[in-house]
């Protein structure tokens with residue numbers, strides 16, 4: 001999917017959370033969305049996926065304004081998005097495999113196809129041997145990978161991941177980064193994080209500061225140093 005934000009402003013009450021932000025994410029884009037806590041990363045991801053409607057400006061999906069689609073059309077198009085949220089929770093009473101199957105069943109994917117896809121994505125994230133395990137028995141990194149598998153099961157063409165490394169030790173974060181890279185080949189991958197993850201050296205950085213996009217281009221580590229100076 002060709003994904004664009006055109007002069008997008010998002011306000012919550014009197015507060016401007018994203019300000020006049022534009023970017024183009026053509027199919028196959030691989031980018032990091034960086035910025036300190038509160039910079040607006042989650043809001044941008046949700047706006048791109050049509051979960052937050054801009055106060056001004058437009059989000060377009062293959063050239064169509066997401067806000068102008070009927071709610072039925074919007075839901076259909078949203079199937080192109082795989083989302084990994086910070087607060088994603090797995091259902092405690094379902095096994096890992098059942099968790100991955102859940103969104104497919106809800107979308108009425110035929111059982112045999114759903115099961116084949118669940119097994120394929122669980123293999124892709126290295127969780128095939130934990131498929132019949134309940135989430136409470138998984139490590140933090142395994143839960144994260146199960147969340148990625150669930151997002152991938154519907155074969156999204158755009159994978160949006162919100163701080164998928166939060167709370168993970170460096171080894172596990174590396175594993176999750178590898179999975180994200182492997183599974184997103186060919187599609188669009190946008191990963192939000194407070195700082196650039198060493199193990200996910202994506203070629204493009206979108207850098208938000210106070211709701212404004214201050215950089216959209218190749219990696220620019222000096223932005224992160226500036227941030228430290230501001231905080232010091």
Ligand SMILES: Nc1ncnc2c1ncn2[C@@H]1O[C@H](COP(=O)(O)OP(=O)(O)OP(=O)(O)O)[C@@H](O)[C@H]1O
Pocket residue numbers: 012015017035036037038039040041042043044194
């Ligand atoms: N529904 C809402 N109502 C009011 N304020 C909100 C709402 N959603 C987000 N905000 C505010 O908007 C700002 C940006 O939030 P957002 O979650 O997009 O930032 P972020 O960069 O993802 O931060 P973090 O890395 O901490 O998740 C924050 O100050 C937040 O408190």
